[in-house]
Amino acid sequence: MASRNSSQNGRAPQRRRGHERVATLLSAASDCFVAKGYDATTMTEIAAKAEASIGSLYQFFPTKEALAEALLHQHAEALYARMERLLAQTPGWTTEELATRLLRTFADYRRQQPAYVVLVEAAQTLPSMLGRTIRQRMRDYLCQILAIHAPDIAAGDLRPAATVVQQLMKSAVALHGEQPVALRQAAQTQLQRALTLYLHDLAGTRESTRTYA
Structure with missing residues (x-):
């Protein structure tokens, strides 16, 4: 992945020292983006945070967009x-467990990686197609997961179903900031119920749905 860290005509690191320098620059950029936001952060500030010369930064990353793209690659x-x-774990989970894990995936990652939130928002204004690529790749994974969970689902229904699940996963992210806490928790419970019932429906099973009646 290190070879992809320097994009948009930046020089790719060849030696260990170069890889370490790139890692330091990316870490500094991530910290600066979290602290000030993508638009307000300057390349000069990133170089200072990394304790590197501005020339060294531009050598690997000619633009701030190149830095953002490299960081998005890492998060992807x-x-x-x-x-x-x-x-890998899907075959061993019940429908309820699968629903819980899916809903936590985006929300937990965004909470643990605040720079990713900044970069996702910035990606909407960047020329790179990386954001769309990430969405499609995540949807591919969901198709594989649903094919395991619901092996009898028609091939033509698989990708639309994966799209619905992906949107419900995004809803879990949106609910994370809902206030008051009691409302957020109640809404999260309802969202998990909705996804569980949907997964049951895809698999053509009803044995556990009575739990939610």
Whole structure:
């Protein structure tokens, strides 16, 4: 992945020292984006945070957009790794467990990685197609997970179903900031109920739905 850290004609690191320098620059950029936001952060501030020369920063990342893209690549790979683990564990989970895990995926990652939230918002104004690529890749994982959970689902229904699940996962993120806490918790419970029932419906099972009656 290190070879992708320097994009938009930036020089790719060749040696260990270069890889370490790039990692330091990316970490500094992440901290600055969280502290000031993407638009307000300058390349000069990022170089100062990394204790590097501005020339060294531009050598690897000619633009702030290149830095954002490199960081998004890192976060994308981390999200893919989480989805790989979900995919491997899906056969052993009940429908309720699968619903819980899916709803936590985006919300937990965004809470643990505040820079990702900033970058996702910035990605809407960046020319890169990376944001769309990440969404489609996540949807691919959901298709595989749903195919395991609901093996009899028609092939033509799989991707629309994955899209619905993806939107419900995003809803869990939106609810995270809902106030008061009691309302948020009640809404999260209702959202989990909705996803559980939907997954039951996809799998053509009804044995556990009585729990939610």
